[in-house]
Amino acid sequence: MNVLEIRDLGVDYQSNSGAVHAVDGVSLDLRRGEILGLAGESGSGKSTLAHAIGRLLRPPAAITGGTVTYHRADGGAVDVLGLRGEELRAFRWAELAVVFQSAMNSLNPVSTVGAQIEDVLRIHRPTMKRNARVERSVELLQRVGISADRRRSYPHELSGGMRQRAAIAIALALNPEIVIMDEPTTALDVVVQRDILHEISALREEYGFAVVFITHDLSLLMEISDRIAIMYAGRVVETGAARALHDTPRHPYTLGLLRSFPRLHGPREELLGIPGTPPDLRALPPGCAFHPRCGQALPDCREISPSLRDGVSCLLNEGKGVR
Amino acid sequence: SGGGGQKGPGAAAPPLVVHAIDSGTFQENFNPFHLEGVNFGTTGMIYETLEYFNKLKPGETQPWLALSHAWSNDGKTITFTLRQGVKWTDGKPFTADDVVFTFETMIKHPELNKSAVELAGAKALAPDKVQLDFKSTSYAKLFNISGSTAIVPKHLFEKENPVTFTNPKPVGTGPYKLVKFSAQLYEMTKNPDYWQPGKPVVPTVRFPAYTANAVQTGLQQGEIDWAGAFVPDIDKIYVQGKPETNKYYFPPEGVVALLPNLTHPVLSKPEVRQAISLAIDRDKIVKVAERGYTKVAHPTGIPIPGGEAFLPPAYKNAAYKVDIAKAKELLKGVDPAQLKFQLLVPSPFTDWVNAAQLIREDLAKVGITVETRGVAFQDWVSKVGKGSYDLSIRATPAGASPYFQMRSLLFSELAKPVGTAATGNYQRWKDAASDKLIHDYAATDDLAAQQKAAQGLGTIMVEKLPVLPLFYSPAWAQFRTSKYVGWPSEQDPYAMPSPYTSPDAAVVLLNLRPAGT
Amino acid sequence: MSDIVLEGRNLTKHFKAARGRGTVHAVDDVSLALRSGTASALVGESGCGKSTVARLLAQVYPPTSGQVLLRGRKVTGFREYRRQVQLIFQDPFASLNPFHRVRYHLARPLRLHGHARSAAHEKELVAELLERVSLTPVEQFMDKLPHELSGGQRQRVAIARALAVRPVALIADEPVSMLDVSIRLGVLRLLETLAAESGLALLYITHDIASARYFAEDITVMYAGRLIESGPSEALTQSPRHPYTQLLLDSAPDPARHSAPVPRLGARGEPPSLIAPPGGCRFHPRCPVAMPVCAGEVPGRTVLGADRWTHCWQAEARPTSVPGG
Amino acid sequence: MRFLARRLGFYLLTAWAAVTLNFLIPRLMPGDPVDLLVARLKGNVDPAAVEAMKKAFGISDAGLWTQYVDYLGNLFRGELGRSITFFPTEVSTVIADSLPWTIGLVGVATLISYVVGTSLGVLMAWKRGTWLDGVLPAATFLHAVPYFWVALVLVFVFGSTLQWFPGSRAYGLEVTPGVTGDFLASVAYHATLPAVTIVVASMADRILGMRNVMVTTLGEDYVVMAEAKGLTSRRVMWAYAARNAILPNITSFALSLGFVVGGSVLTEIVFSYPGIGSMLLKGVENEDFPLMQGIFLVISLAVLVANLLADLAYVLLDPRTRQ
Amino acid sequence: MKIRIGAGILVFFALMALAGPLLISADPAATSDAGLQGPSGAHWLGTTQTGQDILTQIVYGSRVSLGVGVLSAVIATAFAIAVGLVGGYFGGAVDEVLSVLTNIFLVLPALPLIIVLAGYLPQRGVASVAVVIAVTGWAWGARVLRAQTLSVRRRDFVEAARASGEGPIRVIFFEILPVLLPVIATSFLATVVGAILAEAGLSFLGLADLSTVSWGSMLYFAQNGQALLIGAWWWFVPPGLCIALIGTGLALVNFGLDEIANPRLRTIKVRKARA
Ligand SMILES: Nc1ncnc2c1ncn2[C@@H]1O[C@H](COP(=O)(O)OP(=O)(O)OP(=O)(O)O)[C@@H](O)[C@H]1O
Ligand SMILES: Nc1ncnc2c1ncn2[C@@H]1O[C@H](COP(=O)(O)OP(=O)(O)OP(=O)(O)O)[C@@H](O)[C@H]1O
Ligand SMILES: [Mg+2]
Ligand SMILES: [Mg+2]
């Protein structure tokens, strides 16, 4: 029951010093109504992937290959990358909405929160009356915990948490099937973050949309998502159910990440971290991009670039990963 | 003449479009006492003078509002006999009171007495007789008294402060009346009751505002009938291959001379000045810098033609000739290291800047190093006035007689010590013989005696070289003969042809007649 | 218990708010002591005044009131103070001048504080410093410009610069929050070793209470400009006494939980404005267990045992019980 | 409002500075208009007349402070002294006669330049990578061309060669000033080339400025989000991107007004346009200090007022300043 | 690319100003009988009305035009640095006063002020014209530099330098100034363009020293000689074109610098996204 299928997606940033393969042969499935966590270090291509799905890439970024297929609830399939003009406009937001990292930056500073919701309604629901639009925007705001009188507030008049909620309210305006959230809580502090996470999961229960949740805070993902995909240097190196990933990580990188987070609860564990630094996407090492930092790298890792099989792309143990 | 003016063919006569002074806009000022800011035509066309002096023929005068004058009391008193039957355009008669009022105003407000007439008093002896008294002998100032002072109506001016009054509705005795005024155009029509019967013939004169640039286009496109503009390339811009109709006449108006600072130890030597004069190719300056619009000056500096009678007989046919060898010879005794001068020119005067450049090139040939320096106009005024320069170029106006020119050039009283601003004799020439001749000139009303004094001064100019005349400063006048004929010409120089000279311009207008007659 | 090196007593800092709209009570009545060879952590959410405390302790800002004591004495000399207390900043990308090479960054403090005797000696010292922060081969790093270094490497240079002064106290203001997860550990470990080995007093400022648990011996929690609780890190994280600490711990993501939907917390709402902070306990508007007294009076310090205290009326009332829901 | 109050205070201060500067410049600089007048009269001036003239021109020997107080007093009564060039016309009259021409010309030209330039900048940023990029080098070139040279070229091509438009004066000889169709048509016809000059020479700044701000704005999350919302391109371009990009542009526009006015001075001179620029040159050429200063003061105050209007516009357009 | 074209233009003109007069050692003011000649083998760019060679004038004029431009930009930039950096760094009352001063000069219309000042100027030599232009041209740079200083001052490396014991002078000139160099360069180049334009404007109005050949004074003479009306385009086109070209060169370098700092501004070739 996939709502979205990504196959071999590649995205390059063209530049004078060569193309940056920010997303390189990524295949992922998003199931209806699930939360898919997307984790990875800074620069691993998470946002690029999200933008590619939403058809939001701008030059110098260009999709170099692959497909993205959207399955409607009625069974019809849509080639997202093939959408043009009106089709694309209609697809956007009605089927797929986005919540960006910093709400301050993703809300138009010169128009009110209400107007930004109503804007969507006006374009996508041309028959809707003004009153109905206002009603709907009030309803949405209240749904995410913002009082109705804030409809006429400008973004700068709201606190960080409220702005993020407002961004979520806008995303839900058309009851989309998919919501992509690109680090929606990174700018917030933990207490507010938790509030918002609660809100997201509650809303998801209620409306049943699928979420692609991007963050580099793996422990957070483990808690909130159903499934997780780990990205490294533009590739997905491991996918799997959150619990499985937590309990039995199979890629050395996933393991390293898990061992980098100090735990609050339970006994103090030894933190291992990952040696070295993330690679330069312009000059990736040959073979497995992770091999220079991998403690268990085999000689083959230097030459063979593994592909994703059974949810992991690692040569160890004949492609089964560390364990 | 008839009160209604002429009808018939005259009524259809076209208006004459005149450009006198470069101006983007006009201010509504028709007060003839003012020198700056007053609109052209105020003196001459609206207000008139007592007599008319033809500047192109020194000594030739014509009665105007006054029929005659008589000097007495050693030139300290003059009595005018006034024309009768003249009327102001509001119908009031012109009387001796108006004349007295005009001169009394100049006594009361010295800032209006711009030509420094040393008036002591004015009174009316009879309705047609006015007597003016002066503090000193004033024969030589007759032009300033009767030739350039416009008489204003007492009954209107006595109600105003003449210094600040702008006189928007002028009432004069002249051939024209102001009928229309706007910031970019004013218009005069003929005064039907003008005292010269049958005149003027031109019914309407229009004065549009043109800046120095715009007037070129105006001339090129034939918008202007009569202009007094410097046109850089007159054949191309104005004549345009039609010399019969698109005419111009640039008579000499004064002299442009190279001023050597006589307080300079080297320039004070006559042989140095002689050498400089011999080295300068004036023909080339006239051709290149002045575009051939004028002529090389007579060595006496007196404008020719017109001033022939004032030339010393010995030098009547004198002319400049370049003689590098002789110049070098003259400079033999001078340390070449000292032959370095700075030539100061006001940089807005582009023709002088070019002339300075040519002089520099010429003097280099005889071993004199000249550095030309262009400075702002006011800086040049102040430096030359104070005598802090080596060489400079300056124009001296001829005036109605050579007296003004010679006095301004040579009178030792005008030479102030270096550092004090002078108002003439900027090169600081001090010579008893010159002073005596100037006094002689001023002390007589007799034309022959005046001419003799002028000839003496001319001789000094040629022999002693107190200044080095270069060329005549031309009066600019372009006129089209397609509408009207009868303009001044070299053959008939009855008045200054430039539309910006008053009251001459009015005299020219009165002489015009429709083309084809 | 080692001796106190740097101490802030009743520090208060008020700023003029932007465009003259009142006063920001950034820090109120904060007392804090750093011991040699010990890493202490200061934890709190964004904007609660952690950096301000750091800057007050480093005497970058003069306090509005209160005093900073170095080994029990007030130090007035600007340079003298800098020689003893050093600051490391959050953003390794911003804390090095992009124009100067690594060598310059390290040599300047050496020269300023007279540690280098000669050019050769200076170079030697620079090399030594680089080695201490494990930037080897030193020759290669010395002549690099900041943009040629990765974030972790930059932060190491920043640490080396602080060490060049040979301080007795080091204040690290969120030294790893800008770094990638995978390289955070290395930098934190380095700081830990330095404190332990050279007897430095280290103040580790962070909003990640979990990392404080791992890298500091004791933790002090700050809320809206005030200190609310302090104690040995293990004890504080395992049995918090202040409802806010509790909340903070509850909010921190716990990968072991796997519990979508995420549970709602006991408290809601957002941190208060520091221009008009709530009266009494600043946490009371959000506190799930607030009592009437909380709104009226600022709770005093309740000492709960060796090195443990809190500012909470609940603790006052029930000194031994754990509050919160 | 606080923002406005501050700006107002600043403008008052600046106005005072301009007024004082205006007072000080002639007194700190050498030169005496009467000497000059005497020089122009070519000698023959009575010393008594010189003294009287000094009085008429208001040249005083009083102490600086007294002069300053008098000067301020006169200013408040709107007395700027008498022009020397147009003696005895009051400077205020000269200015009143010429200012409408300049305001009309510069006002209309600036408006056109702003609207066209800004729109072009928006379009160029929006359609990067299309033929519109070709405007960029042209704009760069025009940005550096002196106003008067543009004017000269226009006069040469359209005035003298093609004779499509008049190259000088503000209205034709054949019309009489007044509110008549003929007159207004003549004014518009005559203003064409000068206005085109100002538009051409000042538009490049607007294009380049707007393009740069707009390009930066287009990368903002709220624009990407607006696109993701499926809004029409026009709405994204204008309501989201341009609406925000215009804000910094307003400030730079206000600051560039001074340059436009400076440029229009040169333009008027080339076109013999009877505006304040021609008067300024006339004043300078004639050492007409009262006129020069009066004009400078009026220009400064006009630019200040324009800046104040721009600030007002800013406040209206930016909700963040409305507090 | 932009920088390269821009720098190419600038190098060309710099060479022209520095080496040109050595190659063409004629007197730029030298007159000849061959007046108003169009471009020919003898006079590549033709002659003026007084027979001056326009190419020679252009070459010599570049010295004055560039000289005034660079000189006044140097003065203005030095002033802008002093005002902007000091105000921005120290803040408080010093900053208030300096920024009000800056803003005042910013809104006062520069060219009219220059005209008025030049009107009073007794000596209109190259240096005094440059000073007058600088007086009116520093404010923009000062404002930009102040804003930048304000943001750089808050940057951690400045705090860090202070925390490691550096004094204010050293912090301003060794920590902040180098970081601002690109901004200073940008504002310097912009000021050069402004100054060249202002000088040209002044000369064109006849308010600069006209006995020195500069591009502005060439235009003044061309205008006075009615080059337009007599169709002598070769007289007024080259100097104006040179001014515009050099301005374009400077602007191109500037935009190039901007694009380095802000890569988004670059023009791009849009590749068709995958179909
Ligand atoms: N406009 C661009 N031009 C060139 N390269 C770019 C551009 N934008 C991003 N990149 C590169 O593409 C890669 C992926 O970037 P992306 O933003 O997708 O990473 P991310 O995983 O979202 O990182 P973060 O966690 O920091 O948000 C990075 O290496 C980045 O440097
Ligand atoms: N120079 C200043 N002027 C005015 N207000 C300031 C200044 N510095 C800090 N503040 C205010 O003081 C409060 C505390 O700021 P501080 O930087 O100390 O917080 P923090 O805990 O370090 O936050 P973060 O985790 O975001 O770094 C904030 O509200 C901030 O806006
Ligand atoms: Mg990202
Ligand atoms: Mg902080």
Ligand code: NI
């Ligand atoms: Ni688990």
